[in-house]
Amino acid sequence: MSSTQNQQKIAIIGAGILGLLTAYRLKDENIQLDLYDQGGFPAPCASYVAGGMLAPYSEIEHMQPEWVQASLDAIQYWQEFAKNSKTDLDFAQNGSIMIAHAPDRYILERFKDHISHAAPQAGQNVNIKDYEPMLKERFHDGLFLHQEAHINPRHVMDEIISTLQEHEHIQLFKKAHTPSELSDKYDHIIDCRGMNAQNDLANLRSVKGELAIVRNPEFQLSRPVRLMHPRYPLYIVPRKDNIFMIGATQIESDGQGVSLKSTMELLSALYSLHPSFGEAEIIEIKDGLRPSLPDNLPQIFVEDNIIRLNGSFRHGYLLAPIMAGAAIDFIMMRDNAHINILTKGEIHENHTQRQSLKLRGAA
Numbered sequence: 163m164s165s166t167q168n169q170q171k172i173a174i175i176g177a178g179i180l181g182l183l184t185a186y187r188l189k190d191e192n193i194q195l196d197l198y199d200q201g202g203f204p205a206p207c208a209s210y211v212a213g214g215m216l217a218p219y220s221e222i223e224h225m226q227p228e229w230v231q232a233s234l235d236a237i238q239y240w241q242e243f244a245k246n247s248k249t250d251l252d253f254a255q256n257g258s259i260m261i262a263h264a265p266d267r268y269i270l271e272r273f274k275d276h277i278s279h280a281a282p283q284a285g286q287n288v289n290i291k292d293y294e295p296m297l298k299e300r301f302h303d304g305l306f307l308h309q310e311a312h313i314n315p316r317h318v319m320d321e322i323i324s325t326l327q328e329h330e331h332i333q334l335f336k337k338a339h340t341p342s343e344l345s346d347k348y349d350h351i352i353d354c355r356g357m358n359a360q361n362d363l364a365n366l367r368s369v370k371g372e373l374a375i376v377r378n379p380e381f382q383l384s385r386p387v388r389l390m391h392p393r394y395p396l397y398i399v400p401r402k403d404n405i406f407m408i409g410a411t412q413i414e415s416d417g418q419g420v421s422l423k424s425t426m427e428l429l430s431a432l433y434s435l436h437p438s439f440g441e442a443e444i445i446e447i448k449d450g451l452r453p454s455l456p457d458n459l460p461q462i463f464v465e466d467n468i469i470r471l472n473g474s475f476r477h478g479y480l481l482a483p484i485m486a487g488a489a490i491d492f493i494m495m496r497d498n499a500h501i502n503i504l505t506k507g508e509i510h511e512n513h514t515q516r517q518s519l520k521l522r523g524a525a
């Protein structure tokens with residue numbers, strides 16, 4: 163794309179999934195884009211350790227219907243994205259299954275009761291032997307959520323980074339910045355710093371998640387399985403080559419590092435699925451900090467030429483497509499169906515009359 167004097171100059175700070183996908187969706191606009199990340203490309207961030215579950219129904223207890231609809235739109239986006247991608251992103255929409263051991267069965271029953279009212283068509287009780295035969299020794303039935311999907315986050319990040327590097331009008335810098343440092347130099351600054359935006363978003367808190375990745379040549383799954391657990395909703399995501407990710411703990415903490423207790427809980431949950439996990443090879447055990455707002459839902463904040471995308475909590479991959487799309491439509495002064503929920507009503511669908519908004523939750 164050739165440069166013209168009228169091109170807008172945009173900076174994105176932070177190349178987690180929100181910054182990366184926003185940059186990716188800006189690649190075909192007539193703009194100059196600089197993307198900064200202090201950790202490089204890919205950066206070791208929450209987005210790098212995520213499970214990649216695209217699971218709005220499993221999370222329905224925390225979401226109003228408009229968020230579920232937005233999530234389904236986002237899954238469709240990922241499906242197209244994976245279809246057009248140069249590499250295999252392990253995207254699959256085979257649904258997911260919720261199961262529980264006998265002592266935790268009450269959690270599954272409570273969930274079934276909730277979803278039967280909130281989204282009656284979304285879940286179906288099934289025999290495990292028909293869906294995940296390797297689990298049939300220890301589990302008889304489960305709840306099948308047929309619209310859920312999953313994708314491999316690291317492959318997505320690599321794919322986006324390599325695509326951005328092919329575009330002349332996009333530059334990537336391994337460098338730290340604050341939005342206010344850059345606000346005179348660019349038409350728009352998109353702040354995607356995750357937990358590092360805490361100085362500008364007083365309500366932002368971190369929720370730590372720990373995960374383990376193992377290889378088990380003796381075991382197979384066709385789809386993610388959610389094991390109901392009294393302390394965290396645990397899920398096992400199958401990857402290629404008999405690799406499985408189990409995640410994730412959910413701890414109100416900004417301390418980093420994986421505890422022995424969490425490691426034992428994650429690994430014994432895996433072992434409780436199938437005895438072959440006793441011989442599995444541990445590939446990695448990691449943690450990340452989920453940027454979270456008080457309602458555990460993401461939000462877009464606007465203040466003059468700074469647009470902040472943050473608070474995606476457990477839903478960064480699930481909701482990044484709609485957040486990136488809404489931020490770009492806002493900049494380009496186009497209507498957007500999701501802008502209203504993402505700005506908590508501060509900006510409406512038809513926002514051609516843009517106004518500077520006072521930043522909610524500002525420090």
Ligand SMILES: Cc1cc2nc3c(=O)[nH]c(=O)nc-3n(C[C@H](O)[C@H](O)[C@H](O)COP(=O)(O)OP(=O)(O)OC[C@H]3O[C@@H](n4cnc5c(N)ncnc54)[C@H](O)[C@@H]3O)c2cc1C
Nearest residue numbers: 176178180200209213214215339356358371450478479480
């Ligand atoms: C264990 C775990 C499992 C998860 N599983 C899922 C899942 O299955 N599905 C799902 O949808 N979500 C999941 N999530 C949530 C998801 O990972 C987060 O919601 C999402 O990654 C947040 O993305 P982000 O881009 O806002 O922040 P981040 O990924 O944290 O990225 C922020 C980036 O900003 C950079 N940065 C910070 N400050 C500066 C600065 N001053 N200058 C330059 N760069 C800066 C950082 O280096 C970092 O790269 C999971 C999270 C965890 C921790």
